[in-house]
Amino acid sequence: MIDLPLLSTGELLRGIVDEVTEIRARDYAVMQKIAELNRRGAAAELGYKNLQDVLRHAVRWDKNTAKRWVEQAALLSSEITLTGSEVAARLPIAAAAAAEGAVSIDHVAVVAEAMKTLPAEREGQMVDYARQFAPAAVRVLGKRLIYALFQSDPEPRDPEPESARNRLTLRQSKTGDWKLAATMDALTGAKFATLLDPLAKPRPTTAEGPDPRSLDERQGDALAELVDLTLRADQLPEHGGEPVTLTLTMRYQDLAEQIGAATLDNGEPIPADQVRQLACSAGIIPMVMGSRSQPLDVGRRSRLFTAGIRRALVARDHGCAFPGCHRPPKHCDAHHVHHWADGGDTRVDNGVLLCRHHHTLIHRSGWEVTMEHGLPVFYAPAWLDPLRTPRRNQLHTAA
Template sequence: MIETRLLSTDELLSSLVDEVTEIRVRENAALQMLAELDRRGVAGELGYKDLPHVLRHAVRWDLHTAKRWIANAALLTNEITPTGSELAPVLPLTAEAVAEGALSIDHVAVVAEIMKTVPAEHEVTVVGYARDFEPATVRRLGTKLAYTINQNDPEPRDPKPAPPGNQHSMQWKNGKLEIRAKLDKVTGAKYEALLDPLAKPRPQTPDEGPDLRTREERQGDALAELVDLMLRADQLPEHGGEPVTLTLTMPYDDLANQIGHATLDNGEHVPADQARQLACNAGIIPMVLGGASQPLDIGRKTRTFPAAIRRILVTRDRGCAFPGCGRPPRQCDAHHIRHWADGGDTSVDNAVLLCRHHHTLIHQSEWEVSLVNGIPTFYPPAWLARQRSPRRNLINTA
């Protein structure tokens, strides 16, 4: 271990450069390993959707980071053809520089981006930029190089824009849901036709006087009324096997005494008095902890989970129970911990909520799940954690 305090500034900077170069050399070794894992198709072998999902568990990378490393590995490593022949990397000069420790992962991404815009013989120039400058400057120089090379080419014709599709986004801010939407003409006209009758000013009365709400407020109240109308409809699509519902969860004593708050199935809180009002509406299911019981076990009468059991699971798991997953209940299936085909009952004590991705993973990989003190507990494969220490989802913990 170098005692950094005893080094001169020049020695300290020189040591830092050597250390970073060594880190980059080790990164190149990791890239070679990634390429080999990809060639072997280990994702299918381990029961995972793809290699990025394996790496998310193996080295705790975000999926974006994992995909970037895999893409870089494909550019810098030799490719093996089905006949066993070995082909040079897509970016051979870049691969040499990375093996020397001269370039970082970020450099590789920028070089690859530039090489999509210039002929292959210019890789030597672009790699020269990367050896001398940080990635942001390399990108600017590469853009200038591409312009110089292509400036005499005919201007490309702008592609005919595709017709815009319907768009809708939602985001919770300060306890309120902000909604933005872009709808095509037909859908927009239908939406207006639904909203306009509900957004008309209220008739003036002696008691209330004229309707003083702004147009925006009237339309907002109209949308809220439309949501209530839809919740009472009988032809809505299903979520997890039952019609669209909203679940409110709170202790029975709190509801009875009108104190505290209820928790919606998306994690938001509402005060007790509002919860009592909501619990009276159709399409809204009150889950009162400590109140009247619901069926928790239907044995082996059917493989599918009825609505009553699913509601209990929503209350307990609050969404996908897999460690680290934050998908809400509406995106989840009820999974038999002991498979129904193997004699498992259709019951709360033999079920866990899982999103489609993690439901597939549990069935196809060596991940295991059980209930420990009523809490879904997961055990990773031995290749990921030799001791197979139990893991729980801390995101959905109350």
């Protein structure tokens, strides 16, 4: 029996990782047995309607759990045809990863859902991602890969009427208060959120403690302040040292030819025709990009990250660069990869966008970030990944 108090924190975490891996491998072994029961028609043999009902009684699973295990077992196991020949598993790469204990049944479910639409050659990419991240992050990657696959398809000929896309209900109550409810299309909503976000941040902690307001209260106060700012059009909230900017990224050729789509800084795709309309009334900041989408010449050297350098980081990172994070640029700080205090310069190739959570993590934990070929690359602490495998955030670049 191991005396747990004698183990270091890293040893305890490594032990958890190893044991969860063993549990997942045993889960895969269970699924193989379930698949074999299904192949031999065990439900009919035992007088049940289906195998889910057998398992509900055998291991006391509820209906949805039993159904999920039977479905995943079918995806990860080979099948025997009526002629006796063996057909490979529908998700062979996911099956191999599950056998190793590298992915869970929840990961398999997410990969299977995405692979209903994605071509077979994308299974490897999905499983590689599942080996590193939680099912929710893998689901986001799958959605973005699917959108990238079909983004150049022609838009529907009969779009939803414009009047139905943006709606605002504004009513004044008998007490004099106003109540409103709104529905916005993707582009309008993104612009509104971009304006509201810097005004809705929690107030700095004081001697009286942290900001006591809830998110809804902060956003309500921010809307009130936004109304005042609108009445003073020469005073606008700022992000990163410049007036509020909504960033869209797309190839210039696609913009000119009105094909494909642009990507908002929150990852939302916007059709090219809407981008062209927006460009008629918005400033356009061109950037020269390299073959790996790294900005080549924006901004200038300064102790603090200037607006020009931040624009370049937004164009390159598209949001928090930490692997698996989907936070948009407006929620990110610019971080010196080689710290300023240690002699690092303020340059595009020494900066990376990180959300507040991951910015703190980089400063205080065993995670490390380096710049390789002009792009940020992350390395997990040894307890999480003894091989220190390089990682990048694929969510922002999936499309």
